[in-house]
Amino acid sequence: MKRIALAAATLAILGIPLAQIANAEVSVNVNVGIPVVPVAVPAIPGPPQIVLSTPPEFVMPSALGFYVAVGVPYDIFYVGNTYYLYRDNGWYRAPYYNGPWRGVERRHLPPGLRKHKFERIRYYRDEEYRHYRGDHDRYRGRHFRPDKGWKQEQKENRRAEKAQWKEERRQEKDERKWEKEERKEHGRHGGRE
Secondary structure, eight states: OHHHHHHHHHHHHHHHHHHHHHHHHHHHHHHHTSOOOOOOOOOOOOOOOOOOSSOOEEEOOTTTOSEEEESSSSEEEEETTEEEEEETTEEEEESSTTOOOEEEOGGGSOHHHHSSOHHHHHHHHHHHHHHHHHTGGGOOSOEEOSOHHHHHHHHHHHHHHHHHHHHHHHHHHHHHHHHHHHHHHHHHTTTOO
């Protein structure tokens, strides 16, 4: 009996490391054979599609120093001959107001655009637009529309305003001259008629 117990104890002692080696081999074989699950790459949204029936009008709030689009449902800015768009928490740039838009990192924005918080830009834009809408005909702030026909129209409007101003000045001058002559004439007669 002692022999059987000794043999069983020896096999048990020698068998444990063999079982561990067998498990390691089985484990390695099983782990190696598992197919690799592909990691889903998040889809990067393409550039936004901006649809504008007419070119937007831009005003320049003096507090910002660059142009902002008004009267359109998009946040478009014009800085240094380039248009910038803020949409879905991302910045885009384009050579034209209607695209093609390409993504741009915030650190690559022009300094004037980058230094202002977006909420502040909207505040200045809305404030300037109120002035522009309220006094559109006599608005003296900087504004433009990226359309050649618009430039010509603005030029003609300025000419017409200037001609009207000159005509008003001439009439005022004539009135003063007439009043002066009346006073002079009235003074000669000594108030008697």
